[in-house]
Amino acid sequence: MAEQWATLGIDLHLEPTGPGLRRGLTDALREAVRSGRLAPGTRLPSSRALAADLGIARNTVADAYADLVAEGWLTARQGSGTRVAGRTVVPPAGTAPHPRERARPAYDLRPGGPDLASFPRAEWLKAARRALTAAPHHALDYGDPRGNPELRAALAGYLSRARGVRAEPGRIVVCAGFAHGLKLLGTALRARGARTVAVESYGLDVHFRLLAASGLHTVPLPFDRLGTDPSALSVADAVLLTPAHQFPMGVPLHRDRRAAVVDWARRTGGLVLEDDYDGEFRYDRQPVGALQGLDPDRVVYLGTASKSLAPGLRLAWMVLPPGLAEETAAAKGGVDTCGVLDQLTLAEFLTSGAYDRHVRATRLHYRRRRDALVAAVAARTSEAQVTGIAAGLHVLLRLPSGTEQPVLQAAHWQGLAVHGLTRYRHAASVVEPADALVVGYGRPPDHAWSGALDALCAVLPG
Structure with missing residues (x-):
């Protein structure tokens, strides 16, 4: 049987804080074993790896x-590491999960998620101190x-330099995540x-629902x-696109179609909503520039820190045509919806060059x-094929019908x-339905990555 590895820290949400870290971690691990989340025989990460994940x-x-x-609860043997002891797992009476709760995988x-263990805590803390002091x-x-x-x-300086966006501060609106901006x-x-927004045939259903909740009909x-x-x-009246790296199909919008979309907007007065959710992450060449650069008066650019840093920051931004910038800011209710300390920290992170260094490191x-x-999929089976460009945090894995x-x-x-x-x-x-998996490779911490690959290959056909 393939060796089982625990996904602690981020994946099991073991985050001991405050006084009594040792007791907090011990209680959390004991409960994970007692409840069956850590199965008997599961090998735990080394103390060094788990400490790095938890920041303790x-x-x-x-x-x-x-x-x-x-x-x-655990066993420890030389050369075998620390494992969950063999025992019958009997959840305590009255601890049945709530019907809406799901067992953690x-x-x-x-x-859609980055490796949260790679968040640059030390550099972020330095930036926060500098920003708050100044x-x-x-x-x-x-x-x-x-x-x-x-x-x-x-943001105006960074987006112009790194993504080819034609931006000025007065046309930027900061929001609490992409969904909030949408x-x-x-x-x-x-x-x-506006009554109708065209969307891509494949995309996030939450985006379709948000538009519908605003009274807009979506047409794929x-x-x-x-x-x-x-x-x-x-x-x-408008169109929502992911032109640099279509989600989830994983392809860029062809240059002729980029031009056609902008021509449509100019001809009809329509708006293009450009979702540049992972535009910084291209691995085989320089990233394709933002569509907004072709016509900043007809294209709304939307970016986010959720993939490059962490979704928990709740920071995203829109670069808008002048009139729409005022209307969108008014839609926020006349108040800033994002914490000023995180905004000041991100500003310092960008201007100091720390953001560029972090993106380069995470890109690698x-x-x-x-x-x-x-490589693992190719070695395991010829019946599943990875498609899409070398970019972002996911691949499309085509399967037999x-x-x-x-x-x-x-x-x-x-x-x-x-x-x-x-x-x-x-x-x-x-569009004709197709069988495929949308596989994200950002979420697992390093100590769980090889186990995640083994589990994926074990379920593929062939």
């Missing part, structure tokens, strides 16, 4: 392990609804009289090997993971969280 002292982890060995290959007192007051001025100035745009578009566009086909845009990290995934649901069921039995392509298909799409 190695001795604290070693002492917690020793306590649980003494109690009989052993391995998490869902798309901030004038009035910066801590109720803020501009467009966002902190220092952050908008820093909700604000939906409100502003509906107030302008055709899709082929060149990406989303804009030929049906005549029915729409994710490239190696993608290469390992492609009729196998998506059986593979997902097998993955569930393996304790592997992974998504099928079907869940991202718009309900009204006319």
Whole structure:
């Protein structure tokens, strides 16, 4: 049987804080074993690896392990590491999970999330100290609804340099994540009289629902090997696209179609909403520049720190045409919705060069993971094929016809969280359905990566 490895720290949400770190970690590990989340025989990470994931002292982890060995919950043998002791797992009475709670997966290959263990804590803390020290007192007051001025100035410089965006601080609105920005745009578009937004045939259903909640009808566009086909845009007032790296299909929008979308917007007065969710992460060449650079008066650029840093920061930004910038800021209710300290810290992170250094480091990290995934799948089977460009934090893994649901069921039995392509298909799409997995390689911490790959390969056909 393949060796089982625990996914502690980020994946099991073991975050001992405050006084009594040793006791907090010991209690959390004991409960994970008692409840069955850590199965008998599971090999735990080394004390060094787990300490690094949790951001605590190695001795604290070693002492917690020793306590649980003494109690009989764990075993420790030379050359075999620390493992969960063999025992019958009987959950305590009255601890049945709430019907809406889900058991945490052993391995998490869902798309859309970065490796949270790689968040640059030390550099972020330095930037926060510098930013807070330099901030004038009035910066801590109720803020501009467009966002902190220092952050908008820093974003204007960075986006122009790194993504080819034509930006100025007055046209930038900072928001609490991409979904928040899309909700604000939906409100502003509906107030302008818009009724229909064209979307990609495959995309995030939460985005479709947000637009619908604003009173906008979503119409899916055709899709082929060149990406989303804009030929049906005549029915729409706006279009939402992921042109640099289509999610989840993994292809860029062809240059002729980029031009066609901008031509449609100029001709009809429509708006293009450009979701540049992972534009910094291209591994085989320089990233494709933002579509917004072709016409900043017809294209709204949306970016986020969720993939490059962490979704928990709740920081995203929009670069908008002048009139729409005012309307979108007004849709925020006349107040800044993001914490000023995080905004000041991100501004300092950008202007100091720390953000560039972090992106370069994580770009190499994710490239190696993608290469390992492609190699592992190729070695395991010829019946599954990785498609899409070398970019972002996910791949599309094509499967033989009729196998998506059986593979997902097998993955569930393996304790592997992974998504099928079907869940991202718009309900009204006319695109021929295809069987595939959308595999994210960002989420697992380093100590769980090889185990996650093994679990994935174990469920593939062939």
